[in-house]
Amino acid sequence: MPVDPNPAGLAAEPGATAREQTRRRIIDVAIDLLERGGRDAVTTRAVADAAGLQPPALYRLFGDKEGLLEAVAEHGFTRFLAAKHIGPDPQDPIRELRVGWDIAVEFGLANPALYALMYGEPRFTTVFRIGLELLTERIRRLAAAGLLRVEEDLAAQIIHATARGAVLTWLSLPEPQRDPALLHALREAMITAVTTQDPAVQEQGPAGAARALRARLPDQDVLSPAEQRLLTEWLDRLSA
Amino acid sequence: MPVDPNPAGLAAEPGATAREQTRRRIIDVAIDLLERGGRDAVTTRAVADAAGLQPPALYRLFGDKEGLLEAVAEHGFTRFLAAKHIGPDPQDPIRELRVGWDIAVEFGLANPALYALMYGEPRFTTVFRIGLELLTERIRRLAAAGLLRVEEDLAAQIIHATARGAVLTWLSLPEPQRDPALLHALREAMITAVTTQDPAVQEQGPAGAARALRARLPDQDVLSPAEQRLLTEWLDRLSA
DNA sequence: ACATATCTGTTAACGACGATATTAGCCCTG
DNA sequence: CAGGGCTAATATCGTCGTTAACAGATATGT
Numbered sequence A, B: 001m002p003v004d005p006n007p008a009g010l011a012a013e014p015g016a017t018a019r020e021q022t023r024r025r026i027i028d029v030a031i032d033l034l035e036r037g038g039r040d041a042v043t044t045r046a047v048a049d050a051a052g053l054q055p056p057a058l059y060r061l062f063g064d065k066e067g068l069l070e071a072v073a074e075h076g077f078t079r080f081l082a083a084k085h086i087g088p089d090p091q092d093p094i095r096e097l098r099v100g101w102d103i104a105v106e107f108g109l110a111n112p113a114l115y116a117l118m119y120g121e122p123r124f125t126t127v128f129r130i131g132l133e134l135l136t137e138r139i140r141r142l143a144a145a146g147l148l149r150v151e152e153d154l155a156a157q158i159i160h161a162t163a164r165g166a167v168l169t170w171l172s173l174p175e176p177q178r179d180p181a182l183l184h185a186l187r188e189a190m191i192t193a194v195t196t197q198d199p200a201v202q203e204q205g206p207a208g209a210a211r212a213l214r215a216r217l218p219d220q221d222v223l224s225p226a227e228q229r230l231l232t233e234w235l236d237r238l239s240a
Numbered sequence C: 001a002c003a004t005a006t007c008t009g010t011t012a013a014c015g016a017c018g019a020t021a022t023t024a025g026c027c028c029t030g
Numbered sequence D: 001c002a003g004g005g006c007t008a009a010t011a012t013c014g015t016c017g018t019t020a021a022c023a024g025a026t027a028t029g030t
Helices: A018-037 A044-051 A055-062 A065-084 A093-110 A112-119 A126-144 A152-172 A180-194 A205-219 A225-239 B018-037 B044-051 B056-062 B065-083 B093-110 B112-119 B126-144 B152-172 B180-194 B207-219 B225-239
Strands: none
Touching: A018 A044, A018 A055, A018 A065, A018 A112, A044 A055, A044 A065, A055 A065, A065 A093, A065 A112, A065 A126, A093 A112, A093 A126, A093 A152, A093 A180, A112 A126, A112 A152, A126 A152, A126 B207, A152 A180, A152 B152, A152 B180, A180 B152, A180 B180, A205 A225, A205 B207, A225 B225, B018 B044, B018 B056, B018 B065, B018 B112, B044 B056, B044 B065, B056 B065, B065 B112, B065 B126, B093 B112, B093 B126, B093 B152, B093 B180, B112 B126, B112 B152, B126 B152, B152 B180, B207 B225
């Protein structure tokens, strides 16, 4: 394993390693071949030819072809995130969720071959994991507002599954049968499944959540009386 | 185009053409190879070898490899329909919809490689079209009962998309992260989007407030790290 | 009944693919 | 100037999908 001569990632654009530059060039031509001629068009020979090197060079940079495709998926994903990044909207986290879902779906519709590469076959890939983690981050803001109907991990899975089904189904339909109402219906179904209409907490911050929980604590039966007694004490401290 | 010597499909099992019998044998071994070793294990040589012929024989029967895979997908689909066919339930078409969705999802979870072959890549295939048509048939009964919220075609697309997202997402998750609540949530989201039935609003209880407090826990400093750790565990239990 | 056509499966081979071992060129350090 | 270590090119292997040419079996037509 060679040492990265640019560990901090400073000046990544101009000062990147030659190795990193050729990697980028190869990934770019691979994405181009992918979107132009489908997955079967991405052969080691075609990629090497379009990038101006010999096929064995790919194996030194990506290990094998699967590594190349993984790098392609990862790069396409990060490029999408960088281009369409939306700032947090503390005013309306539900609107933020809608916008984020729309952006993810639009990315799939705009890059069908890349999307099929990333989410076509069901495998636990890095891209899949990172996508869920980024979702979890935003879901936390929903939870903090008391707007979450389900657990955070489950919410991320629901959001991902509806978007994935939306993109793949849309792309499977012949053009005249594609109706934007499908996307709208799936998005709103996702919103209903994930969020709740009336927030569970009114006041912001940990104190508000603690007071809301303390008020509803008698309804539960998953904690023993002793646990509940100690929890109540902590909630009182948090409420102050 | 040769004339089908058995157009009525009578006595399909014993009286089938020799051609039809070898086709079935080849499809069976192809399905076996598919579920055992994934899509890459289905090579013309491996299939021919397992079926006791030489590779060129496949081309007389299926045209090319894509034709073979298409026949595999189609056969797996019809076999699934024959095995799990459910009769119409005029008493409760919404329950019929739930059962049908569950069956479709279970089929995907039970035959992951076959499902990925049928619905992994977004293409307008015969299997996709027939699946939607069969759905439309049942949706008509919902419409007749006045329970449909959207157009029939759109309803079929919503049902398909939620099931597709459910299966692929479920199969993408590592085993410990697979929660049946995902399937339940997606199914009920589908019901809400497709039918006029009001969503069964379950009483929130302390779960929402617990999730809100858990999301805001890092913001506080009145609890010690040890207290916070135990509190997090309790909040997770309350959130479920 | 016999010749003919069709079907079915074989052997052999082609071109392209993913992948690797080996060899030649290059730069940097001493 | 010498030599080690990295980079890149050459040549090659085994496998893949696919096709051509051919042989036996079967059905068909007169």
